[in-house]
Amino acid sequence: MDSYPELNGEQQANVAIIGAGFTGLSAALHLAEAGASVTLIDTQHPGWGASGRNGGQINVGLKDGPTGIRSKFGDHWGQRMIRMAGDAGDLVFDLIERHQINCDAKRPGWLRAAHTPKTLQQLHELAEDWDRHGGGMKKLDQAEMQRLTGTEAYIGGVLDRRGGVLHPLNYALGLADAAHRKGVAIYGDTRAEHIQAKGSRYKVKTPNGAIVTDKVLICTNAYSGDLDPKVARSVLPVRSVQVATPPLSDNIRRSILPEGNALSDARRLLLYFRQDAEGRFLMGGRGTYNDGSTRRQIEQLKRISVELFPQLADVEWDYAWGGFVALTRDHYPHLHELAPGIYAGLGYNGRGVAIATAMGRVLARWAAGESAEELDFPVSPLKPLPLSFARETLVEAEILRLKLLDKLGL
Numbered sequence: 001m002d003s004y005p006e007l008n009g010e011q012q013a014n015v016a017i018i019g020a021g022f023t024g025l026s027a028a029l030h031l032a033e034a035g036a037s038v039t040l041i042d043t044q045h046p047g048w049g050a051s052g053r054n055g056g057q058i059n060v061g062l063k064d065g066p067t068g069i070r071s072k073f074g075d076h077w078g079q080r081m082i083r084m085a086g087d088a089g090d091l092v093f094d095l096i097e098r099h100q101i102n103c104d105a106k107r108p109g110w111l112r113a114a115h116t117p118k119t120l121q122q123l124h125e126l127a128e129d130w131d132r133h134g135g136g137m138k139k140l141d142q143a144e145m146q147r148l149t150g151t152e153a154y155i156g157g158v159l160d161r162r163g164g165v166l167h168p169l170n171y172a173l174g175l176a177d178a179a180h181r182k183g184v185a186i187y188g189d190t191r192a193e194h195i196q197a198k199g200s201r202y203k204v205k206t207p208n209g210a211i212v213t214d215k216v217l218i219c220t221n222a223y224s225g226d227l228d229p230k231v232a233r234s235v236l237p238v239r240s241v242q243v244a245t246p247p248l249s250d251n252i253r254r255s256i257l258p259e260g261n262a263l264s265d266a267r268r269l270l271l272y273f274r275q276d277a278e279g280r281f282l283m284g285g286r287g288t289y290n291d292g293s294t295r296r297q298i299e300q301l302k303r304i305s306v307e308l309f310p311q312l313a314d315v316e317w318d319y320a321w322g323g324f325v326a327l328t329r330d331h332y333p334h335l336h337e338l339a340p341g342i343y344a345g346l347g348y349n350g351r352g353v354a355i356a357t358a359m360g361r362v363l364a365r366w367a368a369g370e371s372a373e374e375l376d377f378p379v380s381p382l383k384p385l386p387l388s389f390a391r392e393t394l395v396e397a398e399i400l401r402l403k404l405l406d407k408l409g410l
Contacts, residue, residue, distance in 0.1 A: 026360025110163025
């Protein structure tokens with residue numbers, strides 16, 4: 001289904017889901033497969049936010065490796081989080097296969113590239129850490145990295161075999177179509193204005209209707225707005241920007257990422273790039289709130305692409321786009337119970353294709369009756385970021401700080 005109408009009138013549901021990005025769509029689909037009646041609404045339409053406007057890389061794992069996760073969260077939660085994050089790529093590809101989603105999905109692996117000896121050591125230690133917890137990564141030296149990328153810019157890194165690539169908007173639309181076929185009522189152009197208790201249930205008010213429901217999932221991530229200001233203030237939205245060439249000639253295509261891998265480097269302000277199914281070269285990086293700064297970032301991404309691959313010097317750039325990703329203070333996703341039966345999952349820190357899909361399944365299981373202790377991710381208190389009223393200034397300052405650290409190689 002290509003478009004979804006606005007909600008008019010009152011609907012009844014077991015679960016109301018607010019936000020039709022990867023989290024909300026995955027939650028809706030998993031709940032429908034479990035037999036729940038679900039109504040899903042979005043202020044725009046499925047995949048409108050960063051779920052449809054990202055780099056299309058399926059990157060598994062969390063901020064730390066398995067040892068760091070267990071050290072921070074303990075054995076009980078650590079082991080569950082390791083399993084959830086490590087298997088997130090499998091979940092994405094399983095959904096694509098089971099529901100026949102046409103989104104150019106391939107699994108050649110995800111490259112993480114090091115530009116300094118320090119980052120190379122860290123990446124190789126991460127690969128060894130995962131080897132002790134189920135594997136998935138292969139250490140690469142400079143020659144192997146050069147062969148897989150086509151550039152001499154990196155001194156080595158790792159290949160994560162669990163990763164891959166896809167067309168992100170088509171993946172989101174495919175999830176929406178699969179959920180709709182399973183009976184989920186999906187409405188676009190429908191903003192959730194507020195949530196009010198209605199006896200033992202809740203009423204989600206929209207401009208021209210309402211959903212009366214047993215449970216509510218808030219899956220709005222970096223686009224949380226003013227529905228629940230505390231949720232919005234718990235993350236820092238940062239613009240992720242991409243540029244793309246037209247389809248490249250065959251000889252240039254073969255010289256850049258010849259095995260079709262996606263790549264993210266190990267900078268704090270990382271660069272990430274790949275080729276799409278039509279042979280366009282896509283380069284992405286972090287921007288800010290400021291439109292002028294974002295325009296400069298777009299031009300910088302083009303320059304960096306040519307520095308990495310001089311054969312792109314005479315290629316035109318057809319597209320530039322972006323969306324907001326949600327960063328958290330600890331760089332981990334967060335799962336919250338806002339009130340009995342009202343749950344939120346958000347804060348994917350740039351790994352939303354795989355991890356948001358997995359978080360949607362966690363939320364679905366919670367809404368279907370699993371206790372918090374049975375979930376694959378810990379529930380944490382909602383803590384708004386300090387000085388979140390000045391988030392634009394904070395983002396600009398953080399970007400400048402990270403640029404300096406990257407420049408100094410620290």
